[in-house]
């Protein structure tokens with residue numbers, strides 16, 4: 001528990017560092033983690049202001065690319081492809097700013113050390129995450145002894161702007177929402193730096209973006225049935241917001257359509273961009289406000305903001321709870337059973353569950369309505385350990401986010417915050433949300 005809160009304390013020291021004088025020839029390393037963007041990225045922006053030279057760095061850390069104990073990849077093919085696309089766009093953005101991206105693979109601390117030996121680094125600038133695996137990697141880097149400046153960047157509301165200290169985050173979402181809405185403060189997104197000045201010798205070193213094959217995956221072909229046909233990257237995220245808000249005005253009907261199952265525009269499809277950090281939640285919020293000011297504000301536009309608050313709620317709950325958030329009410333390393341395999345492969349007695357599980361298997365995406373149903377079915381009907389389901393989602397989802405995934409799973413399993421019996425009547429749900437069976441035919445045929 002302490003480690004997450006300690007990270008916040010460290011992230012809050014960013015203010016006191018701003019006034020530091022520049023020592024001569026300072027070289028900053030900006031560690032791009034799940035913040036694959038140039039705009040509204042405080043770590044990059046600050047490094048460019050404070051240091052004379054900046055090395056943009058990304059590492060595919062072995063921890064996230066080693067199979068889970070079940071044998072499934074920890075980062076599956078769909079998310080890997082999305083990351084590769086996002087990195088390629090980030091590299092192009094950085095090249096336009098006069099720099100490049102150093103992409104590597106291995107143990108992050110060791111990879112940073114290799115750079116440090118060639119180009120002594122005066123400070124590492126990084127976004128920090130409150131989750132145990134990310135913090136462990138951060139600790140490994142900290143052990144190198146290079147000064148670090150951490151920035152808490154991935155939530156809509158900065159922890160210092162919450163109306164309560166992070167360790168007092170309300171237990172129940174409604175309390176969290178009401179309190180935060182009462183004194184809402186959302187920081188203005190930062191622009192991209194004007195230029196990123198990088199050591200000349202380093203520019204010659206920059207290595208190519210890996211390919212799917214480097215991770216043991218074949219290139220993927222797109223499933224025409226997929227509800228998520230979008231590509232990764234910061235520019236793609238901007239296009240998606242433009243499409244969903246300004247071009248099609250789909251946002252105006254979001255509240256009515258968000259429980260949809262087929263097609264791209266029943267919901268925003270921003271989750272993967274937010275999870276990889278191709279766009280910040282503050283930028284999404286700003287665009288939403290721009291839309292409301294120039295067009296219309298209604299219940300639907302409010303509801304997108306409401307969902308972003310759910311995202312923040314899980315992130316702050318993870319921060320408050322530490323390891324417990326990920327392990328509550330589960331056995332140690334639960335075993336994969338034949339029943340679980342039937343669920344995973346979409347071979348249960350429930351066609352609605354099967355359709356959703358096949359969509360996930362073949363595309364890496366599933367609607368929120370689907371996720372709720374399959375999670376409830378696994379835990380409450382099949383009586384399987386929720387943790388296995390969460391791990392399969394982690395492996396498979398394009399938009400996997402540790403806090404949103406494990407938070408939603410524990411919530412639905414009734415073991416997390418606000419523990420209530422959340423049993424879905426699957427047949428009734430199918431009747432309401434797939435009344436003509438079109439979705440089930442699409443995937444079960």
Ligand SMILES: Cc1cc2nc3c(=O)[nH]c(=O)nc-3n(C[C@H](O)[C@H](O)[C@H](O)COP(=O)(O)OP(=O)(O)OC[C@H]3O[C@@H](n4cnc5c(N)ncnc54)[C@H](O)[C@@H]3O)c2cc1C
Pocket residue numbers: 258267268269270271272274275304307308310311314366367368369371372375393397399400401402404405406408409412
């Ligand atoms: C069991 C389960 C696991 C989930 N795992 C993830 C995950 O790993 N990553 C992830 O981003 N979302 C997860 N969700 C939440 C939600 O299903 C997805 O965010 C949503 O379906 C993504 O589609 P969208 O971007 O079109 O969402 P929209 O409906 O357009 O919502 C807008 C944004 O709000 C946020 N959001 C919406 N619903 C939730 C929610 N329930 N919890 C947290 N944030 C939310 C997302 O960032 C989303 O992009 C999970 C939900 C369940 C029930």
